[in-house]
Amino acid sequence: MSAVEPSLDPILAARGLVKRFGRVVALSGADLELYPGEVLAVIGDNGAGKSSLIKCLSGAMVPDEGAIELDGQAVQFRRPQDARAAGIETVYQTLAVAPALDIAANMFLGREQRRPGPLGSILRMIDKPGMRRSAQEAVQRLGIATIQNMNQAVETLSGGQRQAVAVARAAAFGSKVVILDEPTAALGVKESGLVLQMIRDLRENGLPVILISHNMPHVFEVADRIHIQRLGRRAAVIKPDEYSMSDAVAIMTGAATAGGG
């Protein structure tokens, strides 16, 4: 079925996922494999089951049937927190940032660190300087030069910078996999470039990335492999240097199959 199969074992795999909403079948036996150190793009027409597939992997949706394996171990995600605890971080299209809070606070939102000693254990004081330092480091590791001040409220940032904060958060906490849902959809050319560069940096830091996108040029620019979703299941997996964008669109719409041209 797939055109390419790297030799390593997948870090994250989904087998035969099925998800129904009443009579509508969103996933009808969908498979997915993500290998260590790669950027896997997921493309597909509206209604092909891209977002249902991703939601199953990020814990936002529980599949009716099928199995998910992380590092070869079967896992079951009931809530997004479960997937996060397992090392899968997702950057949602809506970004999930609180605009009035500053960058450091957003980076640690929902997992604040406390001060050591009685200040933290008795007075429950959060470690503001420590979190600010870690946030700064996370941002620097991704080479985001445009964000300097971690005390800056997120609402004062541009769309690309907000995306950068969300990606930096995912990179800082995602130990196994980072999932990005349409990260460039709302961005201009320059800012998209920044985000694509961050995706490459994630891969260089050894974190595999799943990228969901409608934007073919972006997909072909950064992806190592492209998973094409069609009618609730995987239609093909192609390599961007072996297929053209119009081939990919043809497979997406059912006008062609992989290998057949």
Add this chain to the structure above:
Amino acid sequence: MAVDVVAADETDDPEIAADAGVDRGRGNLVSSIQSVLHRYPALSPALVLLAAYVVFTFLGDGRFARLDTTGRMLQQTAVVGVLAIGQTIIVLTAGIDLSIGVIAIFSHLFMAKLAMNNGWPSILALLAGFAAATLFGALNGALVSKVKLPPFIVTLGTLNIFLALGLIYSQAREISGDDLRGSGNGLLVWTGKTISLGSLRITTGVLMVVVLYAVFAYVLSNTAWGRHIYAVGDDADAAALAGIDVNRVKLSAYAVAGFVYGLGGWILLGRADTASTNNAGGANLDTITAVVIGGTSLFGGRGLIWGTLLGALIVTVYNTGLSLAGVNQDYRTLAIGILVIVAVAIDQWIRKARK
């Protein structure tokens, strides 16, 4: 691939960076005022309070500036001040509480009656009053977070329910401070005890209010719970995706506010020196006035607890200053009304600049 620096970030000064989104042609002074006010939400009420104090000091016949007047104003602000802490927490979660006054009324009746009529030791009666108020707050919180009803409707309903409970329970009988002291329950009116610093006379209740503000200022800015209050009010969906249990944060906010109303009941009992359903009647709207004038946004997620204290003081200073200047009650009410509208208009203006 070379990634260029986006224009907004040539500086790490957040105020200047913040301005980049605003049309520069419209005048930098106005937009920098806007962004300073936006960054320091307690600044505008502090300036208003200072201005009012200066104006009334020079306007009147000298009575306003005397220390005994200041002491009286602080005592007058104590009850609304403490209740407004709870209102601020709830408004920060993008909620509203209309049942504040009646929870405080019920809790102070409950304390006094348990001690007087049921012979409970003062300390237990006091704790029972706090517990009842916390429970009422938690009930509001459960209806808001679990049953998903709008806070306005929930607390409008419980306003009447808690008021009726208070009336039924007390059978419209009052318990005076003398009765309490005479029966060895002086603890319950301890919050009305006067402390004199020269001609400045305040009460232990006033000191308690100041301490409570300090405690909640710390909790809101230095604990994870405090941050989650802001995050939930700012954008509940984003907070949920970031892994915050939004329902639990809301429920706990209303319960903590309820506990504060219980403390408010104690301070009310000392201040009024009697337990009566007639006490603290206007407290609901007065706390909202204090919160709004204090710069906390009714849309949630923005504001500082100290602003609320300033807001409560502003109302008292206006009332006292205008009264001493010979302005009658009707015009004072008119002035406060205008003040509220202006405060909300300024809040909107500050927000609009930032989209």
